Amino acid sequence: MTAFLLLSISALFFSLPLYYPDLYFLSWFALFPFLIVQFKAIDQPLNRIFIQGTVWGFLLACFSVNFLYYPLQIYTNFKLLVLLLILMLLFILLTIVYGLFFLFYYFLTFRILKLKEQFNPYLFAVSWVIFEFIRYHLFFFFPFLNPAYTQASCKFMVQLAGLGGIWSLTLAVILINALFFKFYLKQQKRDLLAILLVFLLIFSYGSFNLEKYKPAEFAINQTSLKDFRPKKLIKVGLITSRIRQSDKWRADQINNNFNLITMAAEKLNSADLIITPETALTIDLNKDNYFQQKFLTLVKENFAFPLQVGSLASQNNLTGNQYFNSIFLIDSAGQFLDRYNKVKLVYGGEYFPLERILNKVFSEFNFNSLAEGDEIKIFNYNNLQWKTVICSEILYPDFVKKQAAQVQFIVNETNEAWFANSRLLKNIMWQASVLRAVENRKIVIKTGNLAYSGIIYPDGSYQKVSDINNYHLLKFWVKK
Incomplete structure (x- = not known):
């Protein structure tokens, strides 16, 4: 039950900026509860990694794209229960890839590369961007759930879209999450300095472009x-x-x-x-x-x-x-x-x-x-x-x-x-x-x-x- 609650909080925090754009900063910490569940212990069974990743993706879809209910209801006029079952099935099919991604990342980190560190924030962030790129092209008919869109109201962060589109923004959001989690695990000053450096770079690049493209x-x-x-x-x-x-x-x-x-x-x-x-x-x-x-x-x-x-x-x-x-x-x-x-x-x-x-x-x-x-x-x-x-x-x-x-x-x-x-x-x-x-x-x-x-x-x-x-x-x- 605790794990499910943490997964729900994580998915909710990633979704809230889509409802209330000024809450964009929640996305910087949104993965924190999920990462606690997924990576605090390195000896978790692979099936649990897969299930937790899929459940998180499913909850993210429920919070972020529930508006798909309305056209389905208008077009079919099905009963509420039938519509909900259809949406649940659709969301499961579309979010199994999250379970596969976390399973792959866990296997890559601890079974193939055999990294000594419990969690590598840079590898995690780059892997996530690659995953989002593959998901975008694989599910070309479903262009939702990318974390980049949560930053549309952050005038400094959004400038990264001019550098590498949604991919550079995704990298920044996930890296910030990953660095916060790494600091939580190790409590080392270098991780805190890395967080401050990332924000400094984002602020500097954002300020430069805000001046360059001022309204x-x-x-x-x-x-x-x-x-x-x-x-x-x-x-x-x-x-x-x-x-x-x-x-x-x-x-x-x-x-x-x-x-x-x-x-x-x-x-x-x-x-x-x-x-x-x-x-x-x-x-x-x-x-x-x-x-x-x-x-x-x-x-x-x-x-x-x-x-x-x-x-x-x-x-x-x-x-x-x-x-x-x-x-x-x-x-x-x-x-x-x-x-x-x-x-x-x-x-x-x-x-x-x-x-x-x-x-x-x-x-x-x-x-x-x-x-x-x-x-x-x-x-x-x-x-x-x-x-x-x-x-x-x-x-x-x-x-x-x-x-x-x-x-x-x-x-x-x-x-x-x-x-x-x-x-x-x-x-x-x-x-x-x-x-x-x-x-x-x-x-x-x-x-x-x-x-x-x-x-x-x-x-x-x-x-x-x-x-x-x-x-x-x-x-x-x-x-x-």
Whole structure:
């Protein structure tokens, strides 16, 4: 019972910064209770090492990704007990790798290398980063549980993302945990000095980059403009919404969506570009001729600037009933300028493996996968270049980084209503946007439905907009 309590406390401390980002410091000690259970004695049976590691991973998933309950409930309408059993099975399958990792590390340390020291913090931290890298690519459909995201609100720590992405941040978080545990075991001054040195290096590197990428270089409301190289002032209008998923796809919502978007022409009349949430239009903007013409006419009559709008839409050059999660760029004449189709689909939501088998076994649900986009698009307009990633694509650092060097800012459009206004999910999506801004040293603009929206600067600082209003004007500088 004591061991389970310590494992629970450890997993909880790692998860709390996802709920309350200002508690990021808890992640520096979160592994401490777990390491006491796992490594205080070097003669533990291997099966116990495996079970304890798996239980810890399972608890971490329960605390950190329980929002997966909501889309599962909306889509299947299963009873509560059935949903919980499905989630428990899913979490076990996804977190067995934690048990395997700790089993491997224990075997490597004490059986292969036969280290004299009871615990080597540096080997442990490096091994964890390698494990996270393998897990990220092995479970590519599940980009959660990485400790790096707990540091999104620590202005010094998050700068490490600009050095090596989530991997350098993960290394720092795990190394701090490991050094604290080593000091607990040995009570040696050199371990305490190592902890202080790590924090000093992080603070120094963070301070340097906070000065280098200070918001005054980008934010229009700052007065420290003396260092400016030639820059261009950009005004981007955001449309945000609070539409429940159960209401979003009703037929009477179509005209409401049209009105919401059309009013932006007046509310955001000084914008250079207006951006909507993901699937802001619940029509096929490619094939539904009546609503397509109606909407494009509204754009032509009301807008004096381009509009970037989301829609589930077909594509003319394809046969069959295939739909994409798409973003369209439309000019003030009501003409399509460009289109981006989401490349990285959500497994179990936008893409269903073994779809035919699922439909035979669960015929009442009619599983239908969206089509997968096949290329990254860089939108260009009026000497501006920006990259758009749709919803969950922001969770994939390597995907966001592709061609990011070519653009002046990155846009993330989301519909998070699938998760029933979950604070946890909204925080994770925002924290991911913060890390993507720092990793690429680019401004990230986020707008969504039932989501946190706003602007994140290249140093990780940000300005959220109030969800009380639907229309928001962001002003910032970009290099010419």
